Amino acid sequence: MSLKNCVPSLNPMYRLQWENYQEAYVLLYPEGMVKLNGSAGEIMAMVDGKRDVTAIATALSEKFPEAQGIEADIVEFIQHAAEKEWLQLPADAVQAP
Amino acid sequence: METSNINPPLWLLAELTYRCPLQCPYCSNPLKLEGSESELTTAQWIDVFTQAREMGAVQLGLSGGEPLLRKDLAELIREARALGYYSNLITSGIGLNAHKVADFRKSGLDHIQISFQASNEELNTWLSGSRKAIEQKLEMAREIKAQGYPMVLNFVTHKHNLDEVDKIIELCIELKADFVELATCKHYGWAFENRAHLLPTREQLERAEAVTNDYRRQLEAEGNPMQLIFVTPDYYEDVPVACMGGLGEIFLTVTPDGTALPCHSARILPMTFPNVKTTRLDQIWQASDGFMRFRDNAWMKEPCRSCANKTKDRGGCRCQAYMMTGDMYATDPLCSKSPDHHHIEAAVAQAYETKPVAKPILFRNPRNAKALQTL
Numbered sequence: 001m002s003l004k005n006c007v008p009s010l011n012p013m014y015r016l017q018w019e020n021y022q023e024a025y026v027l028l029y030p031e032g033m034v035k036l037n038g039s040a041g042e043i044m045a046m047v048d049g050k051r052d053v054t055a056i057a058t059a060l061s062e063k064f065p066e067a068q069g070i071e072a073d074i075v076e077f078i079q080h081a082a083e084k085e086w087l088q089l090p091a092d093a094v095q096a097p
Numbered sequence: 098m099e100t101s102n103i104n105p106p107l108w109l110l111a112e113l114t115y116r117c118p119l120q121c122p123y124c125s126n127p128l129k130l131e132g133s134e135s136e137l138t139t140a141q142w143i144d145v146f147t148q149a150r151e152m153g154a155v156q157l158g159l160s161g162g163e164p165l166l167r168k169d170l171a172e173l174i175r176e177a178r179a180l181g182y183y184s185n186l187i188t189s190g191i192g193l194n195a196h197k198v199a200d201f202r203k204s205g206l207d208h209i210q211i212s213f214q215a216s217n218e219e220l221n222t223w224l225s226g227s228r229k230a231i232e233q234k235l236e237m238a239r240e241i242k243a244q245g246y247p248m249v250l251n252f253v254t255h256k257h258n259l260d261e262v263d264k265i266i267e268l269c270i271e272l273k274a275d276f277v278e279l280a281t282c283k284h285y286g287w288a289f290e291n292r293a294h295l296l297p298t299r300e301q302l303e304r305a306e307a308v309t310n311d312y313r314r315q316l317e318a319e320g321n322p323m324q325l326i327f328v329t330p331d332y333y334e335d336v337p338v339a340c341m342g343g344l345g346e347i348f349l350t351v352t353p354d355g356t357a358l359p360c361h362s363a364r365i366l367p368m369t370f371p372n373v374k375t376t377r378l379d380q381i382w383q384a385s386d387g388f389m390r391f392r393d394n395a396w397m398k399e400p401c402r403s404c405a406n407k408t409k410d411r412g413g414c415r416c417q418a419y420m421m422t423g424d425m426y427a428t429d430p431l432c433s434k435s436p437d438h439h440h441i442e443a444a445v446a447q448a449y450e451t452k453p454v455a456k457p458i459l460f461r462n463p464r465n466a467k468a469l470q471t472l
Contacts (some may be wrong), residue, residue: 013247013275015183015207021105021153028183028210030249030276033107033155085322 003075008056008087009049015046027086034086043077047087053078103383103392105153108359109182111142113173114353118191120226121214121293122254122320123288125455126162127364130466135354136274140387141286141374143176145351148378150180154349157182162353171204178205179201185210187251190237191230198240209241210249210278216264220257226460231237236273249276254305256448263414264323266312274323279309281330285362287461289420290469294458296448299333310443332441336406339415344391344415352445357381362416370469374458398426401432 006079009017018041025041027034036044042063048057056078057071081087115131116125136147146157161400162172177184184200185358190211191240198209213234214224228345248267254262262279263281269277281302284292304467308328310437314324331337344359351357355373358364370387371380382388390396394407401412413429421430421440430437447454459465 012245017181019153019155021155026155028155028207028212030247031158031185046129092334 003078003089004053006090007049007052008047008078008082008089011085011088014086016058018045020035038077039052039073040077040081042095043074044086099348102348103310106149106347106382107154107302108156108158108327108348109149109154110158110160110348110350111144111145111173112160112162112350112352112361113142113170114165115169117161118227119163119189119214119230120163120459121253121390122291122460123222123224123255123282123289124461125283125286125288125362127286128463128466128469130291130461130463131353136167137351137353137355137373139172142169144425145355145373145378146173146177146180146182146442149349150182150372152382154381155183157184158187158206159184160187163189163191165197171197171200172317174201174204174206183207188212189225189230190234191227193233193238193240193284194235195244198244202244202246207439208247208249210251210446211238212251212253213268214253215258216261216268218262219234224257226462235272238274247275248273248277250274251278251280253282254267254279254297255282256297256301257295259297259464261307261360263308263312266309269322270316270323276324276326278326278328279305280328282330284367284441285416285420287459290459292444293447293454294454296332296444297330298448299445302330302333316329327349331414331417331429331431332445334431335433336430337417339409339411339414341415343411345382345388346392349378357385357387359391360390360416363387365416366419368425398427398428399438400432401428404434 005076013029013097016025019026020037023047025036025045027036043056043062053075057074078087082089112134112138114133116133117128163250180264184207188209190210211234213221215221218231222228238250250272261404261426266277282288282295288295289305306327309325313325341360348360349357350361351373356364356370357373358370364370368387371385397407397412401407413432415425417431418427418429419425422437427437428435434465
């Protein structure tokens with residue numbers, strides 16, 4: 001299974017939300033917070049446990065038509081987020097793209 | 098407010114009550130015990146939550162005392178969730194049951210932290226003053242995980258339980274904790290009174306930390322995501338740390354009666370802190386003397402004033418300075434440059450004393466509180 005076809009979901013340890021004061025998406029967890037940068041926040045916000053990585057890329061391209069050819073960056077970020085354990089990937093997901 | 102260079106409070110610690118069914122001798126709560134009559138009402142707490150959220154606070158600690166003694170806890174959790182807080186219930190687990198765990202989840206509670214006194218029944222009973230406490234805690238820890246919460250288990254560590262840190266970690270593995278806080282006792286409030294009974298030796302600490310590091314490697318090798326947080330005690334450090342990441346930088350504590358503090362111990366300092374019943378939180382945070390006085394470094398004396406570390410350690414803990422020297426502007430005595438460092442050395446020397454401590458250990462209960470008031 002290629003990473004592009006797998007469906008990431010948010011690690012239930014975390015809650016993702018937009019923070020007006022920070023002007024950023026943040027990941028909240030017991031007694032802590034990770035402030036996400038702009039693109040990381042937008043990608044994480046598209047993770048809903050239903051879209052696969054390709055669908056996330058399509059949704060983001062529709063939302064930001066000026067940003068094209070972003071799929072590789074998205075795959076890279078999803079991998080990074082899975083390593084950080086912000087996201088969970090199905091057990092059979094291929095770790096290398 | 099946009100032009101202000103004061104960062105907003107990110108953390109609101111709501112100490113809902115000082116009442117507690119346990120009587121741990123290392124409690125950092127004030128020595129004076131207060132009943133429910135002086136506590137903020139539900140509406141007052143919701144107002145505090147609302148104001149702090151508008152200022153940018155996002156982490157909410159529901160703490161105490163024992164917060165489960167507040168009958169309005171589920172309502173407060175619901176309001177906190179509606180406001181967008183990440184809410185943390187910090188509890189002894191006494192008074193919790195499966196129904197409440199579910200009810201709080203439905204109300205939007207994000208995380209529960211249960212404190213344990215020890216991993217074995219005998220020590221847990223002695224420290225907490227309750228024979229049933231450990232059984233209840235174990236049962237509730239299992240319930241919390243069964244209902245899908247992230248769970249932190251907190252152990253305040255000291256002379257009496259540091260040598261069993263391996264058993265503590267084994268227990269946490271069995272209970273499937275997500276985070277384990279092995280927090281070496283900080284000596285404030287009751288813990289300061291009981292310091293001679295609690296302060297471990299350096300060797301005890303080093304052993305405990307080595308055991309913790311072994312477990313970290315083992316957990317990683319096994320792919321177990323449980324994280325061990327080892328909080329080192331000040332008394333064996335030569336360099337102080339900035340209180341609360343800098344007083345008035347991140348943390349805002351509101352005590353049961355509505356007093357706003359830049360740190361939950363700060364109440365002991367000889368200065369006046371504002372109350373949320375009479376002052377708006379933004380005024381408190383941005384303009385009150387209680388929050389402004391230690392925000393910059395202008396208050397410092399020597400050796401802090403000319404020290405290269407002053408912007409990093411901010412002179413250390415103001416409460417510690419005040420408790421040991423009677424001067425809240427003094428350098429934190431745990432700093433090796435402090436002229437009062439001998440206070441720390443004397444406390445450490447006592448940790449190595451093999452004779453029994455002459456003064457009996459004081460459990461946090463009304464009888465002992467009364468005795469301390471009349472001293």
